[in-house]
Amino acid sequence: MYLNKEWRILTIGDGDLSFSWSIFNDIGAKHISASVLDSIPELTAKYQDNQLVNLHANQITVFDQLDILNPSSFSPTLSKSFDLVIFQFPLIPSFSSKAEFDSKGKFDKNTLNRQLIWSFLYQCFDFFLDPNGQQLAYITSKDVKPYAHWNIENLNPFPTKIAFLGWMPFAQAKFPSYQLRNVDRDKVLKSTASKTYVWGKANQDYAELNLKQSPKFLANHCDLCGKGPFTQEIDRQIHQASFAHQRLAKYERLWQNFLDDNHVQ
Ligand SMILES: C[S@@+](CC[C@H](N)C(=O)[O-])C[C@H]1O[C@@H](n2cnc3c(N)ncnc32)[C@H](O)[C@@H]1O
Structure with missing residues (x-):
């Protein structure tokens, strides 16, 4: 994963915050904001081993209860403020009951995961990214089913404005402080071959990312x-x-x- 240490980076859905901590601690990125879907009490109850204290100790702001499907949960301070927004291993939380499944419209999980990714990209280019900055969005996902069935490369909310640029391998070994977490439980997942998919402005040169085409x-x-x-x-x-x-x-x-x-x- 190519990261420029000077970029202003926002992480979305960063479960236990270990990815945000890793890009600061292992990579040396200087301007990071982190976000999680859970509230802080939910996060600390779910993941005993989390990086909240370390991030706060280094003046990195953590935005909790940031739901990418709900723009009213976004702090106005996050508007048009970033060069790069990253969502590592997006996955909808599992339904706790049939009633919850029904309340979400009974849609197939494949469709709901596509909606999560589509909305992430929509909000990146509509709200979070600085129009005068790098204008980049990264999604890392596993290259096996069911993730490979989401057709990530073709989930583009603004086909005339932004482009799917390609992918780069995600090498977990370069992020030793990062533990990939289960969406609902305090469980570390085994690392399988993963790709970081990249979107950016159409007609802009991103040669330094050295991307492979799908x-x-x-x-x-x-x-x-x-x-x-x-x-x-x-x-x-x-x-x-x-x-x-x-x-x-x-x-x-x-x-x-x-x-x-x-x-x-
Ligand atoms: C498989 S976990 C990966 C967690 C973390 N990114 C990592 O790499 O370890 C999927 C994450 O997506 C987050 N997520 C699911 N739906 C979301 C939403 N609507 N808005 C923001 N985050 C969401 C969950 O809270 C969870 O942390």
Whole structure:
């Protein structure tokens, strides 16, 4: 993950705050603000081993109860203030009951996780990022299912204004103070191959990030699965009839219906 120490960085949904602590402590980033969805009492009860005290001791502000789906939870001081916003391993909290599932509209988890990512990107470019700054948003996610079924690369809320720029490998070893946390419990998750996906201003040069392009955007590849290259039309048709492709196509239809019904801004 490329980070410039001088950038003004905001973290979103940083569970136990260990990622924010790591980019300060291990990487040396100087201008960090951190945020979590939980309230401070919920955070300290959920994660006994958290980095709140260390961040406060270094004058790093922690914004609690920042819900990326609810702009009224954003402090006005966060407006147009950052070069980069990072969400490590976004994941919706699990439903505690059937009533809660029903209250969220009974949407598929795949759709709700896409909404979380789409809203994160929307708010980055609409609210958090300084229009005169670097204008970058990073999402790190695992390259296995169910995460790989979210079609992250194609969740762009402003296709004419911002661009999916590509991805870089996320090497956890470079962040020794960071523990990837479970969304609901005090459990450290094992690290699997992960990618940091990057969005920025369309038509701006971000060469220093040294990004790799997703196969979904290469010629003769499937734009849903990234499979290919298909040298003959029949190979593409066989792929499109496969169970794996059909499953992604179903998720895509659910997401398009969700967008068409204006469930997102
Ligand atoms: C798998 S955990 C990862 C936690 C942390 N980012 C890490 O890397 O260890 C997913 C995180 O997403 C956060 N999250 C889920 N929904 C959110 C929302 N609507 N707004 C902000 N954060 C959210 C959860 O609170 C949780 O901390």
